[in-house]
Amino acid sequence: MMPVHDAVVVGGGPAGTYLAKRLAEAGRDVVLLERTLGPHQKVCGEFLSHEAIFYLKRVGLDPVRMGAVPISTVALIRNHAVTSVKLPFPAVSLSRYRLDEALITAAGDAGAVVRRGCRVRSIRRHHNAWHVEGDEDAVMARDVFIASGKHDIRGWKRPPGRHADLIGFKQQFRLAFPQARDASNRVELFMFAGGYCGLEPVEGGICNISLVIRKSRFADLGSWEGLWEGMLADSPMLAERMRDAVPVSDRPLAIGAIPYGYVRTHSEGPWHLGDQAAVIPSFAGNGISMALHSAHLAARHYLAGQPADRFQQAFARDVRRQVHNATLLSRLLVSPLTQGLLSAGARYLPGAMRSVAAGTRLPLTEQPLVTGAR
Numbered sequence: 001m002m003p004v005h006d007a008v009v010v011g012g013g014p015a016g017t018y019l020a021k022r023l024a025e026a027g028r029d030v031v032l033l034e035r036t037l038g039p040h041q042k043v044c045g046e047f048l049s050h051e052a053i054f055y056l057k058r059v060g061l062d063p064v065r066m067g068a069v070p071i072s073t074v075a076l077i078r079n080h081a082v083t084s085v086k087l088p089f090p091a092v093s094l095s096r097y098r099l100d101e102a103l104i105t106a107a108g109d110a111g112a113v114v115r116r117g118c119r120v121r122s123i124r125r126h127h128n129a130w131h132v133e134g135d136e137d138a139v140m141a142r143d144v145f146i147a148s149g150k151h152d153i154r155g156w157k158r159p160p161g162r163h164a165d166l167i168g169f170k171q172q173f174r175l176a177f178p179q180a181r182d183a184s185n186r187v188e189l190f191m192f193a194g195g196y197c198g199l200e201p202v203e204g205g206i207c208n209i210s211l212v213i214r215k216s217r218f219a220d221l222g223s224w225e226g227l228w229e230g231m232l233a234d235s236p237m238l239a240e241r242m243r244d245a246v247p248v249s250d251r252p253l254a255i256g257a258i259p260y261g262y263v264r265t266h267s268e269g270p271w272h273l274g275d276q277a278a279v280i281p282s283f284a285g286n287g288i289s290m291a292l293h294s295a296h297l298a299a300r301h302y303l304a305g306q307p308a309d310r311f312q313q314a315f316a317r318d319v320r321r322q323v324h325n326a327t328l329l330s331r332l333l334v335s336p337l338t339q340g341l342l343s344a345g346a347r348y349l350p351g352a353m354r355s356v357a358a359g360t361r362l363p364l365t366e367q368p369l370v371t372g373a374r
Contacts, residue, residue, distance in 0.1 A: 002069060004129045005029045007302075008141035009112075011121050012036070013096075015274030015291040016147030017103035021059055022299035025110035031139050032112050033132065034104065035119040035151075042096040043150070043170045043255045045198050045210045047071065047187065047285035048088040051362045061102055067203035068092035073186040076353060077237050078343035084186070085353045089361065091285070093187075095202045099288075115139075120153055143308070145298065147273040147291075149253055156270065161225060161279055162261030165329050166195070166212040166334070168282070169224065171252035173209050176244040183207060189283055191339045192234035193217065195346035196283060199241060206248060210282060212258065214334055224252060261327035265316045267308040271298050277315055280323045281330035284360040290319055293362050322360045 007023055009016045020032040048056075048063055056063055064070075072089040075084040108114045118134040123144055125131070130144040152158055175183060180201070188202040194217030198210050213227060221227045232239040263278045274291035279365030294315050299309035330336040346353050 002138065002140050004108050005031050005095065006033070006137065007145060008130065008132050008139045008156040008265045009145045009147060010123070010132065010153065011147035011149055011274070012104045012114070012116070013042070013100055013147060013274060013291065014147045014288050014365040015149075015295045017107045018055065018059060018292050018295035019098070019145055019147065019273060019299055020107040020112040021103070021110045022295070024107065026299075026303050027099045031141065032104070032114045033115065033118040033120055033134065033139065035117050037117040039097050039101045040252060041172070042100070043168050043172070043210065043253045044096050044287065045200065045282050045285060046093055046095050046099075046202055046208050047091060047200060047288070048094055049091045049285055049289050049361065051286075051289035051311065052292055053090065053092065055296055058296075059103075061106065061108060063092050063094050063099070066102060067092060068094035068301055069201045070185055070201060071187055071200065074353065075186055075188045075341065076191075076346045077116075077188055077235065078191045079235070080237060081343050081347060083343070083346040083353065084235065084348055085350050093200050093202050095206075095208070098203065101285065106291070114361065120148070122154055123156060123270065130270070139251030143271065143302065144269075145273055146276050147295070149275045150258070150279075158259055158262055158264070158276065160257070160262070161327070162259075163281070163330055164257060164259050165215050166258050166260065167215055167218060168210065168212045168258055169227070169252045169254050170208065170210045172202075172206050172208050173242065173245040174205060174248065179241050179245070180205065180207065187285070188241070190235045191232075191239045191333060191343065192231045192238075193336060194334055195231075196333045197231060197235070197238065198283060199238070201372045207245075212282060212334070213334055215256075220231060224254075227292040232237075233340040260330055261323060263316050263320050264312055267312040269308065271302070271308040271311060273298055277312065278319045278323055279303065280319070280360070283330065283333065284322070284326040286322065286326070286360050286362070289337065289362055293318065318330055318363055322362065326360050
């Protein structure tokens with residue numbers, strides 16, 4: 001007879017691994033399912049604000065000791081106009097390649113059973129337990145936590161977000177020395193026709209470029225090569241940054257149908273974490289922080305005997321305002337009619353950029369939970 005575990009966690013990203021570690025440390029029987037066999041890159045800006053640093057240190061991980069690059073400045077760039085401001089909080093940049101591996105190792109060291117190369121095909125209720133079926137085997141648990149990031153599980157697909165007409169790309173480069181020096185310790189946000197692009201350094205002397213573009217605009221350009229040429233033509237300062245740059249890989253990573261603005265407010269039984277619970281536009285630099293916050297909050301509710309729906313409502317309250325505000329601004333960032341206004345506004349009111357950065361942060365205070373039977 002198949003054993004019934006306390007919990008099964010689907011997804012080995014920041015949300016799933018953080019949660020698995022917390023539950024295992026509390027003595028729960030936890031199985032973590034990750035679809036990849038080893039370290040890999042993901043479509044992500046790789047920015048860690050002070051909330052992410054806070055949560056990582058709570059589970060014994062220090063991003064700086066892992067090689068993270070300090071980030072002190074953010075710059076908004078359109079054509080030749082540049083507005084730079086100091087970030088109102090500490091921040092670093094660390095690749096998901098390194099971060100995710102550190103977290104999944106920490107979860108295993110804490111006692112979670114980690115199964116890699118397990119692609120989940122279905123999740124269904126079976127009597128008094130959840131039946132999670134993978135490529136070759138199945139797992140049964142009393143509770144299931146879906147933390148599969150931007151990848152939906154069959155039967156549990158997220159609805160579109162409020163800004164769902166974008167696709168995303170990520171490519172890493174080694175910049176030439178002068179450009180790498182000038183781009184160090186800062187995030188640069190470039191606006192171009194139909195989208196925006198973030199450039200930031202990560203460990204190992206590499207710069208990460210993540211961008212989003214309207215589907216209709218990408219269809220006009222026809223390919224990644226067409227997009228790249230059009231983006232550099234629209235943004236001469238980005239073209240200068242990329243002069244003599246060497247790509248780390250042959251092709252970029254890509255993802256479609258990003259549900260920006262999505263916030264889940266209720267649960268139908270499973271616990272939904274990370275991007276399966278809420279998706280904030282990438283320019284806010286808060287995706288990893290939100291994933292870790294959701295895992296922290298889920299662990300607290302679960303260990304206090306609270307139901308999944310109570311957690312889902314609490315997480316939605318914590319992030320709804322930040323996601324709403326960032327989504328409105330993301331719409332403006334991809335519109336040719338408003339990109340110029342945003343650039344001019346940032347130049348004349350640089351304090352507004354700091355306000356935007358501060359306004360998308362998450363609460364770190366812990367309110368007491370009322371315990372009860374799940």
